[in-house]
Amino acid sequence: xxxxxxxxxxxxxxxxxxxxxxxxxxxxxxxxxxxxxxxxxxxxxxxxxxxxxxxxxxxxxxxxxxxxxxxxxxxxxxxxxxxxxxxxxxxxxxxxxxxxxxxxxxxxxxxxx
Amino acid sequence: xxxxxxxxxxxxxxxxxxxxxxxxxxxxxxxxxxxxxxxxxxxxxxxxxxxxxxxxxxxxxxxxxxxxxxxxxxxxxxxxxxxxxxxxxxxxxxxxxxxxxxxxxxxxxxxx
Numbered sequence: 001x002x003x004x005x006x007x008x009x010x011x012x013x014x015x016x017x018x019x020x021x022x023x024x025x026x027x028x029x030x031x032x033x034x035x036x037x038x039x040x041x042x043x044x045x046x047x048x049x050x051x052x053x054x055x056x057x058x059x060x061x062x063x064x065x066x067x068x069x070x071x072x073x074x075x076x077x078x079x080x081x082x083x084x085x086x087x088x089x090x091x092x093x094x095x096x097x098x099x100x101x102x103x104x105x106x107x108x109x110x111x112x113x
Numbered sequence: 114x115x116x117x118x119x120x121x122x123x124x125x126x127x128x129x130x131x132x133x134x135x136x137x138x139x140x141x142x143x144x145x146x147x148x149x150x151x152x153x154x155x156x157x158x159x160x161x162x163x164x165x166x167x168x169x170x171x172x173x174x175x176x177x178x179x180x181x182x183x184x185x186x187x188x189x190x191x192x193x194x195x196x197x198x199x200x201x202x203x204x205x206x207x208x209x210x211x212x213x214x215x216x217x218x219x220x221x222x223x224x225x
Binding site: 002004042043044045048056058090092101102103104105106107 | 154155156157158159162202212213214215216217218
C-alpha cells in the first residue's frame, strides 16, 4: 500500500457528462501529480500541484481541470467527456516538488459509454 | 525530443533467467532515469533509479545500466522469478522539473 488513496476505483459515465476524481496524498506529502494511462498513449503526465498551487502542466486537455485543497487532497475534474477519455487515471504524491520519488495510488478506471 | 522509446513491448523469460529491457532517449537535458514496476490493478511503483553520473546501479536482483553517449539505459533482472511478472516502465525527467516522460512499457512474464 503506497499510502495514496484514490476514489472512486471505478467510474462509468456517459459521453458529455462531468466527473470528479479524488486523491488523498500520503501523510506529509505536499505535491500531487495526475497521470492518465491508456492503451494507446501509455502513461501521460497531466498536471502537478505543490502545496495548493499549480506547479507544472503536461498534456492536460482544456476540458480537464484540477485543484489541490488546503488539506492537500486533490481533485481532477473531467468535463464534456468523450469516449476517448476512457482510461486509468493515477494520482501520485511526493514529499517535495521534485518528482524524484513519487508514490502512486491504485488509480480510478474511467469508462465513458 | 521528449520521447522515451522502450523495447521490447513484451518479454517471456524462464524462471532463473535474465530479463533485459531497453530504453533510449533523445533529450540530453534528462538527468534522472527511474524504472517503475506495475502489477495488474495497481499503480506504478518506483523500482530503481539512476542519474547519469554513474554507469550502473544495482539493487538486489535489479540492475540499471546507463550509457550516456548512446543515450540508452536498460534494466536487467537477474534470476527472474514468477513474482517479477509485471509491466515495467522506464522514465526520464530533468531534476527540478516535474514532468516525467514514461516509456510505453514492457509486459514481462516469467514462466516456471
